[in-house]
Amino acid sequence: MLPYSRQYLDEDDIQAVIDVLRSDWITTGPMLDSFERDFAALVGSKEAVAVSSGTAALHSAMHAIGIKPGDEVIVSPITFAATVNCIVYQGGTPVFADVEEDTLLLNPEKAIKKVSDRTKAIISMDYGGRPCDYDALQKVADQFDLILVADACHSLGARYKKRDVGTLADLTTFSFHPVKHITTGEGGMITTESKAWADRIKKFRNHCIQKDFRQRAEQNTWKYEIHELGFNYRLTDIQCALGRSQLKKLPRWINRRREIARQYDEAFSEISSLKLLTGPSNVIHAYHLYVIRLILDRISCDRSVIYQELRNEGIGVNVHYIPVYLHPYYRKRFGIGPGLCPVAESVYEEILSLPIFPSMSADDVEKVIQTVRNIMGKYSV
Ligand SMILES: *Cc1c(COP(=O)(O)O)cnc(C)c1O
Numbered sequence: 001m002l003p004y005s006r007q008y009l010d011e012d013d014i015q016a017v018i019d020v021l022r023s024d025w026i027t028t029g030p031m032l033d034s035f036e037r038d039f040a041a042l043v044g045s046k047e048a049v050a051v052s053s054g055t056a057a058l059h060s061a062m063h064a065i066g067i068k069p070g071d072e073v074i075v076s077p078i079t080f081a082a083t084v085n086c087i088v089y090q091g092g093t094p095v096f097a098d099v100e101e102d103t104l105l106l107n108p109e110k111a112i113k114k115v116s117d118r119t120k121a122i123i124s125m126d127y128g129g130r131p132c133d134y135d136a137l138q139k140v141a142d143q144f145d146l147i148l149v150a151d152a153c154h155s156l157g158a159r160y161k162k163r164d165v166g167t168l169a170d171l172t173t174f175s176f177h178p179v180k181h182i183t184t185g186e187g188g189m190i191t192t193e194s195k196a197w198a199d200r201i202k203k204f205r206n207h208c209i210q211k212d213f214r215q216r217a218e219q220n221t222w223k224y225e226i227h228e229l230g231f232n233y234r235l236t237d238i239q240c241a242l243g244r245s246q247l248k249k250l251p252r253w254i255n256r257r258r259e260i261a262r263q264y265d266e267a268f269s270e271i272s273s274l275k276l277l278t279g280p281s282n283v284i285h286a287y288h289l290y291v292i293r294l295i296l297d298r299i300s301c302d303r304s305v306i307y308q309e310l311r312n313e314g315i316g317v318n319v320h321y322i323p324v325y326l327h328p329y330y331r332k333r334f335g336i337g338p339g340l341c342p343v344a345e346s347v348y349e350e351i352l353s354l355p356i357f358p359s360m361s362a363d364d365v366e367k368v369i370q371t372v373r374n375i376m377g378k379y380s381v
Pocket of ligand 1: 053054055079080082125151153154175177187188
């Protein structure tokens with residue numbers, strides 16, 4: 001089965017990990033600083049703080065900006081649950097605003113309508129790898145004095161109006177899960193221009209202990225103080241070394257993803273029962289996902305049939321995402337349900353994510369195209 005995404009590891013990556021295993025520090029050592037420095041340099045941010053997952057990065061961002069019970073945070077429902085859970089971890093309330101139909105990105109106009117006197121922040125999510133309309137979102141944030149947090153777990157390496165993702169919001173979060181652009185097994189990063197927020201997150205990832213183990217060792221003291229509740233969200237030096245090695249290949253991998261997307265665009269624009277996501281051309285799309293939309297009144301079945309047929313042919317399609325608030329937990333806890341975001345709910349019925357990852361061969365790409373063509377042909381009316 002050709003998965004929708006998978007990691008790419010080569011001998012350099014393996015050697016980088018082995019080198020750390022033979023060194024003195026396998027966690028909270030020199031590789032941590034190096035990975036953070038390399039990452040900040042790549043996206044052009046002042047600060048970068050590594051943590052143990054993309055989810056930890058989101059939680060850390062919510063802690064940094066002080067989200068607490070009673071606070072509301074505006075978020076898109078077309079995202080992975082972690083984008084929403086980070087608000088709930090802090091006791092805050094997620095407030096769902098609908099998406100734009102063409103891109104499935106948070107609609108700034110709809111976000112404005114959800115602002116209340118309890119709203120503290122907006123979390124944007126760059127669905128599929130296309131950056132949101134950050135100028136519009138920043139305007140909303142400025143108008144209502146909100147903090148803008150970008151969940152860029154899909155969009156490492158993407159650009160918006162010649163500016164890099166990682167510098168477009170007050171805080172930006174990334175994931176290094178194996179399906180994402182680069183991997184550390186599990187891992188995440190937060191970028192920001194604010195040293196104060198970066199310092200807060202560095203403490204948060206280490207139980208809110210004021211000094212880390214290495215600092216105490218260097219200062220020859222056991223003493224430390226805890227003033228707030230923290231977590232163990234540290235990323236090991238083993239993972240940081242892998243991340244540094246992977247990061248070097250990112251530009252090449254983004255190019256390959258974009259090349260595959262161009263081939264898909266060309267082939268699928270000719271299939272009359274398919275629609276593609278589209279958006280303004282002022283971005284460099286990072287293509288974490290390649291999403292097709294079924295035009296349901298031009299086929300004789302629903303999405304689940306197409307999904308099953310493609311999987312039977314070895315094409316590991318997936319659906320990103322079930323609108324988050326439709327899951328029983330959020331319905332029950334926040335008293336919400338169907339009808340809240342009509343665009344998200346209706347486009348959700350049409351979407352399928354096709355395989356796209358840098359190590360796909362030309363034959364793999366051709367197989368996906370041919371199989372989609374055949375199956376759509378079979379069900380077109
Ligand atoms: C992957 C992902 C996350 C979570 O990242 P993990 O590293 O798996 O914790 C959060 N938000 C989005 C949009 C993601 O795709």
